[in-house]
Amino acid sequence: MSMFTNTNGDPKSDFGILAEEKESLFKSLPKTQTFQIVSVLFIITAIFSAIAPSTFFTLFNFRNIIINISVFAVLGVGMTFVIITAGIDLSVGSVLVFSSVIAVKAIIAMGSKGWGATFVGIFVALVVASAWGALNGWLVSIAKVPAFIVTLGSLSAALGVSQIITGGIDLRGATPELVDKIGFGNIYKQIPVLGVIAVVIVILGGILLHKTKFGLLTYAVGSNNEACRRVGINVNRQLILVYALMGFTAGIGGIMSLAMYQQTTIAGQSNTALTVIAGVVIGGTSLFGGYGTIFGTMIGLFIPIVLQTGFIIIGVVPFWQNVVVGVFLVAAVYVDTARRDAADGGGKGLKKRSKRSTS
């Protein structure tokens, strides 16, 4: 009768809400892996700083790292939502390209200068990217095509459409405002505008995921979508919105890369989705759905970039970064899987048990 033991001797606590923990689920759940991954980042940074203190640990270098990571960070926000629903989006890079192509077309039509053209470009990029994301979500949830295939198709199609529109040649024509004020601009001294945009998106994304109903439903749908359907949650709507959010962040990424490179990057985004997915997964978000954090994703994204920059500075062939990131990725998923097996006499144990009982 262990269920009826009560530890504080109060007969009224038979119903047994014992050992109230102070921390919320979202803080306590991924704590261990988040801690591990922060430690890894810290150690890597420390090693590079020790080897090359005069160059690695400088404001200029950190500014570069921030700018490098800002687009990935924005995409990582959307990707974290998608992966928490047990989905995947391989098409972010192509959707990013597509949105920036359409944005440049709009900007050129508006005369390629002035804040008016800039804002129209931004607006158009966000709308088309969100729409493409929503289409992905529709195909995943209502048409029931696996997310991997839907977004693999989108990866190809969005890039193809961009190439058709441009003839395969990158479009120039971003407004001076976009390039000078946003792409190369600083908010204050050496604090880049792009980095600030990324930080704002990341914070808003974190609040949305961890504090709101939308975030809670994202976890719920990824955790057990059948349970959600039964209690009357509109699972399809939630999935479409999550993929649309992914698209929205790809649209922001499209504008940011346009501001950074002054032109579209048709051939330059083929690895973007994989980089972002690797960051999300290294950061502890479970590919099986149901949990993950924005914070983890950010740490997961920093590791490859810090490695890359660090290797260049200390003179190691930077290709090593790819090897190390690959190892990290597999290790992260291994840890996730091992933890699921170990921790679950509970949720997944249920599945195992029912499997056993049917056999």
Add this chain to the structure above:
Amino acid sequence: MTYVLEAKGIVRRYGHVEALRGCNFNVSPGEVTALIGDNGAGKSTLVRILSGAEQPDDGEIFVDGNVVRTESPSDARDLGIETVFQDLALCPHLNAVQNMYLGREVPRKGILGKFGFLDYEVMRKGSEDAFRDLGATVRSLTSNTGSMSGGQRQSIAVARSAAWATKVLFFDEPTAALGVVQKKNVLNLVRRVRDKGIGIVFISHSMPEVLEISDRVQVMRRGITIADYKTSQTNLEELVGAMTGRLDDLSN
């Protein structure tokens, strides 16, 4: 006394197969009505129809004597009809409170609520009350339910449905996956919910359990309810006879 839930002449066809052939069924408030029948008798179809998951081809459903149409499980829930599913239906990554209010999240007051912020304080209190009401054993409100035992998870699932059900609560084989102690706990929960005045429909294959918990037993066979016994006036023999059709042979 009017029935809290009554079905009359329910027909449901799947192609050429008639799963329900003019089935009648009723539930009284504050009573546990067991619904039994062999596999394929049509129990699940009837429950799916009464809980709004499927539509009947013919027949009428009454709640408190009024004809209702339940086009979806949400409609049934709005009428105060809830179901505790066999396979729990909790989200393992969410905690007890979040599961309790799944699909019914309470927004914060004021502008923050409009932005989708949730009032966890209200939801925590509501959950505590619901668990206390039922004497449900929930060790922690903040750890994820996936890490809990099957009995605790079942307690949460029952408490959730019981908290929202105002008229009828369906239990679809609630003890199938549980051990002896947890079974006992669930049966106690069922009694407590019944004592709140809610009509309970208890679907089970376990005859001893049915005889222990129910006030009334309705037996289904080949798509109709063929018998309606007071539990105190029946026995295992008779129930099994009605289920398998042995009684028909005797009466013929």
